[in-house]
Amino acid sequence: MISIQNVSKQFGSMYALSHVSLEIETGEKIVIIGPSGSGKSTLIRCINGLERPTEGRIVVDGIDVTARKVDARKLYADVAMVFQDFNLYPHKTVLENVTIAPMRVQHVPREEAERSGAEYLQRVGLCDKVSEYPAKLSGGQKQRVAIARALNMHPRIILFDEPTSALDPEMIQEVLEVIKDLAKSNITMVIVTHEMGLAREAADRVVFMEAGQVVDTGTPRELFDEAKNPRIQAFLSKIL
Numbered sequence: 623m624i625s626i627q628n629v630s631k632q633f634g635s636m637y638a639l640s641h642v643s644l645e646i647e648t649g650e651k652i653v654i655i656g657p658s659g660s661g662k663s664t665l666i667r668c669i670n671g672l673e674r675p676t677e678g679r680i681v682v683d684g685i686d687v688t689a690r691k692v693d694a695r696k697l698y699a700d701v702a703m704v705f706q707d708f709n710l711y712p713h714k715t716v717l718e719n720v721t722i723a724p725m726r727v728q729h730v731p732r733e734e735a736e737r738s739g740a741e742y743l744q745r746v747g748l749c750d751k752v753s754e755y756p757a758k759l760s761g762g763q764k765q766r767v768a769i770a771r772a773l774n775m776h777p778r779i780i781l782f783d784e785p786t787s788a789l790d791p792e793m794i795q796e797v798l799e800v801i802k803d804l805a806k807s808n809i810t811m812v813i814v815t816h817e818m819g820l821a822r823e824a825a826d827r828v829v830f831m832e833a834g835q836v837v838d839t840g841t842p843r844e845l846f847d848e849a850k851n852p853r854i855q856a857f858l859s860k861i862l
């Protein structure tokens with residue numbers, strides 16, 4: 623579903639990514655971990671075309687996102703992203719936030735976008751907030767709206783970039799529960815997170831990055847319990 627082939631990304635002379643290769647199967651749940659500045663965000667921004675690698679190739683669901691001409695509409699319909707800081711439209715209601723992209727990008731009729739949007743809002747536990755504005759919501763609620771908004775594009779892939787990092791501790795769990803629930807579906811998920819509980823419960827494979835490189839990959843058990851890699855051990859001892 624996602625093929626990352628020898629990808630590098632330079633900002634000036636600095637390598638944010640250095641020869642990264644990774645194959646992600648349809649339906650797979652990948653958790654990316656690693657220290658700050660190791661290139662995790664850059665990698666997922668390259669997957670959805672927000673950044674362009676300086677070297678290498680990325681193919682997402684048959685779309686070469688590193689090509690000069692990318693079918694942006696198809697890519698946008700295929701790949702949804704959930705950001706650390708929610709990125710909701712402040713002057714739109716919760717339901718409008720969830721329906722605007724499918725209506726504008728995919729030309730889904732309003733009625734249908736609202737029906738499916740309301741269903742996803744119910745799924746993330748927010749069916750009583752449809753008419754509310756983001757400012758009236760807690761951080762955890764905002765992030766759940768952002769997840770419902772991503773789902774309402776009916777994407778084949780969802781990318782999460784530290785979805786709980788901006789949340790107060792008491793709100794992290796409600797968002798993790800939604801993501802864990804989603805991980806039971808057959809959608810392909812790539813999640814950057816420092817939440818090792820989420821990695822253990824949801825990940826088919828964990829990818830450890832450091833200094834722009836993929837240092838190791840394996841099942842959560844392989845990486846966390848049987849890890850012989852001293853760099854992973856050092857990283858885990860710092861965040862746990």
Ligand code: ADP
Pocket residue numbers: 633637638656657658659660661662663664665
């Ligand atoms: P992570 O998400 O693992 O914390 P990032 O992918 O955000 O790491 O960043 C990797 C490196 O690339 C960092 O050194 C960061 O400062 C640098 N970087 C990221 N985006 C830019 C940019 N737009 N311009 C210059 N440097 C950047």
Ligand code: MG
Pocket residue numbers: 662663664783784
């Ligand atoms: Mg980041």
